[in-house]
Every structure is written in C-alpha cells, then in structure tokens.
Amino acid sequence: MAQFNMPSLGADMDAGELVEWLVAPGDAVERGQIVAVVETQKGAIDVEIFESGTIVELLVPVGEKVPVGTTLALLRGPGETDEQVREAHAAAPERAPAPPDRDPRRLSPRARKLAAELGVDEATLEELHQTAPGGVVTGEQIEAAARAQAPTAKPAAATAMREAVGAAMARSKREIPHYYLAHTVDLEPALQWLEARNAERPIDARLLPVTLMIHAIARALVEHPTLSGFWREGFVAGEGVHLGVAVALRGGGLVNPPIRHADRLELDALNKAILDVGTRARAGGLRASEFDVATITVTNLGDRGVDTVFGVIVPPQVAIVGLGTVRRRPWVVGEAVVPRRLIELTLAADHRASDGHTGARFLARVDQLLQTPEVW
Amino acid sequence: MELRQQILESIASVAPEAELDALDDAADLRDELDLDSMDFLNVLIAIKAATGVEVPERDYPQVRTLAGLLDYVRARG
Numbered sequence: 001m002a003q004f005n006m007p008s009l010g011a012d013m014d015a016g017e018l019v020e021w022l023v024a025p026g027d028a029v030e031r032g033q034i035v036a037v038v039e040t041q042k043g044a045i046d047v048e049i050f051e052s053g054t055i056v057e058l059l060v061p062v063g064e065k066v067p068v069g070t071t072l073a074l075l076r077g078p079g080e081t082d083e084q085v086r087e088a089h090a091a092a093p094e095r096a097p098a099p100p101d102r103d104p105r106r107l108s109p110r111a112r113k114l115a116a117e118l119g120v121d122e123a124t125l126e127e128l129h130q131t132a133p134g135g136v137v138t139g140e141q142i143e144a145a146a147r148a149q150a151p152t153a154k155p156a157a158a159t160a161m162r163e164a165v166g167a168a169m170a171r172s173k174r175e176i177p178h179y180y181l182a183h184t185v186d187l188e189p190a191l192q193w194l195e196a197r198n199a200e201r202p203i204d205a206r207l208l209p210v211t212l213m214i215h216a217i218a219r220a221l222v223e224h225p226t227l228s229g230f231w232r233e234g235f236v237a238g239e240g241v242h243l244g245v246a247v248a249l250r251g252g253g254l255v256n257p258p259i260r261h262a263d264r265l266e267l268d269a270l271n272k273a274i275l276d277v278g279t280r281a282r283a284g285g286l287r288a289s290e291f292d293v294a295t296i297t298v299t300n301l302g303d304r305g306v307d308t309v310f311g312v313i314v315p316p317q318v319a320i321v322g323l324g325t326v327r328r329r330p331w332v333v334g335e336a337v338v339p340r341r342l343i344e345l346t347l348a349a350d351h352r353a354s355d356g357h358t359g360a361r362f363l364a365r366v367d368q369l370l371q372t373p374e375v376w
Numbered sequence: 377m378e379l380r381q382q383i384l385e386s387i388a389s390v391a392p393e394a395e396l397d398a399l400d401d402a403a404d405l406r407d408e409l410d411l412d413s414m415d416f417l418n419v420l421i422a423i424k425a426a427t428g429v430e431v432p433e434r435d436y437p438q439v440r441t442l443a444g445l446l447d448y449v450r451a452r453g
Contacts, residue, residue, distance in 0.1 A: 195433055199433065202430070203431070209413070251393070274414070275417075303406070304412075
C-alpha cells in the first residue's frame with residue numbers, strides 16, 4: 001500500500017488546498033506523474049506522485065484545505081487488492097492531524113481558482129453557496145460577484161504570497177549574517193558574441209543576455225561550492241548547482257523555481273530552461289518537486305533600470321547573486337576611455353558559510369568567464 | 377484579422393492581465409506593461425507565429441511601442 005500525501009513546499013507551509021484531481025480511482029499512475037493541483041501560498045502547484053501503481057481511492061475532495069502530510073489518495077501496487085490497501089490504511093497508526101472542522105464548499109476547480117484570483121472573499125462565497133441551486137457555485141457566479149465587490153478588495157492569492165515572502169525574508173534578515181559585494185563587469189565582448197550568434201538564428205532559438213550571465217555564474221559556482229548549498233545547523237553543500245531564478249509574478253509576489261544542474265547545461269538548453277521556468281512560474285505550472293531544490297538564487301532587476309541589487313538570501317540558501325541593468329558607460333580599455341556596455345554584478349552571501357574573500361574570487365571568476373564566451 | 381488585433385493578441389498571450397484597451401500607442405511597451413526581456417522575446421515569437429514577420433535584435437529600438445510594432449510589421453508583412 002502506498003499513500004499520496006499533501007506535500008510540504010517549504011518550512012513556512014502548513015496546509016494546502018486541493019483544487020484539481022488529474023486522476024480517478026482505477027487509473028494507473030507512474031512515479032513522477034502529475035496527479036493533482038494544490039493551491040498554496042506559493043500559488044497553484046502541480047503535484048507529482050512518488051510511486052507507481054493504481055489509484056484506489058481519492059480521500060480528499062476538490063475544494064478542501066488540509067494540513068501538510070494529510071493522505072490525499074491511496075495507491076495499490078502489483079498483487080494488492082483495493083480491500084487490502086483500505087484495510088492497511090485504516091490500521092496505519094500514523095495519521096496526519098484531522099483537517100479543521102470546516103464545511104467544504106462545493107466549488108468547481110475553475111470557480112475556486114477564479115475566486116482566489118479575483119479576490120472574492122469568504123463571506124461572499126458563503127452567500128453564493130447558500131443561494132446557488134444544489135449549492136454548486138459556478139465560475140460565472142464568481143465573476144459576477146467579483147464585479148459587484150468593492151474594487152479595493154485585495155486578491156487573496158497575492159496576499160497569501162506576500163505573507164510567505166515576508167516570512168522567509170524576515171527569517172533571512174533575522175538569522176543570516178549577510179555580507180555584500182559588487183563587481184562591475186564589461187559585458188561588451190559577451191554581448192557582441194551573443195548578437196552575432198542570434199542574428200543567424202530563428203527568433204525562437206535566440207539567446208537572452210541573462211542566459212549568458214547564468215551560464216557563467218553556474219560554472220563559477222562549481223569552483224566555489226561554499227556559495228551553493230544550505231545552512232541547516234551547519235553548511236551543507238548542494239548536490240549539484242541548482243540555480244533558482246527569481247521571477248516576479250504579475251499579480252505581485254515572487255517565486256524562485258530552480259534550473260537543475262545549471263552548470264551542466266549547454267547554452268541552448270539553459271536558455272530553454274530559463275524561458276520554461278519563467279513562463280510556468282507566471283502561468284502557475286510549477287511542480288511541487290521544484291520547491292526547496294535551489295542551492296542559490298539569481299535575481300535580475302536589470303529590466304527595470306536598477307543599477308545595483310542588494311540581495312536578501314532565500315533561506316536556507318547561503319547566497320544570492322544580483323544582476324543590474326546593462327548600461328553603456330565610459331570604461332578604460334588600454335590607455336583609452338571608451339563606451340562599453342557594463343553590468344553591476346552583486347553577491348549577498350551568508351558569512352557563516354563563506355568569507356568575502358571567497359565571494360570576491362567567485363565574482364572575479366564570473367567576470368573572467370564572460371570575457372571569452374566563444375570558448376564555452 | 378486586422379493587424380492591430382493580431383499584435384494585441386500576441387501581447388495578451390504573454391501578459392494576459394494587461395489592459396490593452398487603454399494602451400497608448402506611443403507608450404513604451406516594456407515599461408507600460410511591465411514586460412521583462414523574456415516576456416518581450418515571447419511577444420515577438422508570438423508575433424512571428426501570427427504574422428510571419430520576425431524582428432531581429434538590431435531592430436528592437438524600432439518596436440518599443442505599439443505604433444512602432446504596427447509600422448514595422450505592416451512594412452514587412
């Protein structure tokens with residue numbers, strides 16, 4: 001017998017709401033398959049199952065919010081019967097705490113998602129629920145309710161995410177002794193190389209400047225492992241460079257989905273991975289297994305005209321790299337002052353895990369790699 | 377479909393929450409709609425799919441506004 005439980009997407013998550021089942025009893029599932037969508041403080045997340053088998057029973061209905069660890073579904077392996085699985089589950093001593101006593105409103109997944117997006121409040125939902133035929137509230141009713149609601153109503157999902165970001169950053173500032181370094185990089189050689197390369201390629205194979213930066217950062221991290229990992233009572237090096245990319249969401253809020261083994265990806269694959277996580281982060285298609293994986297974060301505020309980023313480390317990580325705006329500025333090359341495109345590269349790192357000397361060497365190495373993209 | 381509509385739909389596919397009805401033709405799209413460089417590339421990919429016109433990087437300064445995009449695509453479509 002196997003159980004499929006509400007996953008934890010970080011220490012700050014205590015519950016999640018089931019918004020959609022993608023499987024039904026009797027369906028065969030494979031390890032890694034996305035079987036459900038769960039609404040959390042970090043947005044709507046696709047949740048994968050970690051064992052193969054056949055779904056016996058879905059224990060939590062759509063629309064219900066349950067604590068982390070609650071069994072959501074039962075699964076049988078080869079040679080087991082549904083009855084055996086149910087009996088084993090009933091006899092299992094370890095049970096997640098009972099969900100809070102709450103009347104699960106009957107909402108279609110679309111209606112629930114809409115309600116959260118449009119910021120329709122609980123009282124309004126309750127009212128709709130009472131008056132709706134059969135108690136089933138539709139998406140159209142939610143939209144009508146949202147239009148009727150005061151325009152100042154805050155989107156509930158964005159508020160929850162604000163709280164999640166706030167809790168993580170408060171912990172960071174409380175616990176992590178940050179040190180900060182900045183290093184100006186001459187990006188002219190890298191950008192010229194990139195532009196020549198992009199000119200020969202179709203538009204959907206065009207590389208973003210940030211891809212070059214991330215490529216150099218990931219490679220340099222391999223040589224400076226004390227910047228990539230976690231602080232858990234002590235420093236734990238990451239098993240691989242999994243680089244989180246900070247993505248600002250349009251409704252407000254922030255997520256940092258990881259690019260796994262970013263140091264091993266060639267430029268085209270890395271570019272594709274960056275576009276993929278960025279797009280999925282905004283469309284709400286991140287997977288549960290993508291949280292708490294990143295060993296370091298890169299935050300790029302260069303599109304908004306920022307010169308220098310003073311990053312706040314995402315716990316339990318130990319470093320964050322900031323990218324400012326690429327600007328044409330005077331720069332000394334040989335004996336001449338010439339216009340070059342420059343970027344301010346910054347590092348905020350945990351002084352418990354590394355020293356400024358290490359951080360300085362890391363930034364210098366990123367700079368060095370960016371001077372010779374043609375040999376990558 | 378009218379070209380303007382095609383371009384607005386390409387933008388909407390990347391920034392679905394944008395209020396495109398209120399978009400000023402002369403406003404900087406990236407600033408006005410809060411598009412980052414990845415979004416902007418995705419808009420241009422969508423425009424290529426819808427109209428067949430591809431904007432090379434060296435022409436980015438010409439397509440910073442809706443009016444610029446319209447002129448650019450119209451001249452080459």
